[in-house]
Amino acid sequence: AQSVTQLDSQVPVFEEAPVELRCNYSSSVSVYLFWYVQYPNQGLQLLLKYLSGSTLVKGINGFEAEFNKSQTSFHLRKPSVHISDTAEYFCAVRGNAGNMLTFGGGTRLMVKP
C-alpha cells in the first residue's frame, strides 16, 4: 500500500516570492509521481510528472519538482509566484503494479499582492 502526505494544508505567500509545496510518500515499490493543480470549481490539470530518468522535472506555468528517493519526497517549487497561481495543488503517487493513483490531501496556495 502507498500513501501520500502533503505537509502543509495552506501556504500563504506574497506575489513574486518563491514557494515550495512539500510532498512525501510511502511505498514499498518503485513509484510514479505527479503534481496536479485545481482551480476553484474545476477539474485537475496535470502540472508535471516523474516517471523515470532525471530527478528534476519541469512542468507547466514555471513549476518544477525534484524526486528524492532517499527522502521519499517530491516537492514542488516555483521561483516567483503570480496571483494566478492561487489554487489547490495535489501530489499523487502510483505504484508500478497497478494504475491506481493515491492522492495527498492537497495544499492551498494563496498568493497575496
Next chain:
Amino acid sequence: DGGITQSPKYLFRKEGQNVTLSCEQNLNHDAMYWYRQDPGQGLRLIYYSQIVNDFQKGDIAEGYSVSREKKESFPLTVTSAQKNPTAFYLCASSIALQAGGQTQYFGPGTRLLVL
C-alpha cells in the same frame, strides 16, 4: 478538440432518488475512473474500468454503481443507499496500463448537492 466532458456541472438530488452523472471522453483511452472530492480532502477512488464491459470497485464504492458499455462513456449512478452524497465528482481517463498508462487526465467535475 480531445478531452473529457462531464455533465451536468451541478446536480441536485432529492431524498431516496438515484441520480446519474455522465462522463464522456474522445481521447481513445481504455481506462476510466471516478473520484469523489470532499472539502479539504484529497480525491478518493469510487470505481474504475480498465476495459469495456469490465469495472472494479475502488476504495469507497458503497452506494454507487457504474457501467461501461462503450469505450467513450463511463456513467456513475449515485443510489439512494449513499447517505452522504454531497461532494464534487471527478471523472478521469488514461491509456491502458500495458501501453504505459501512468498519467490520468481529468474532466471538469460535477457538483452534487442534496435538497
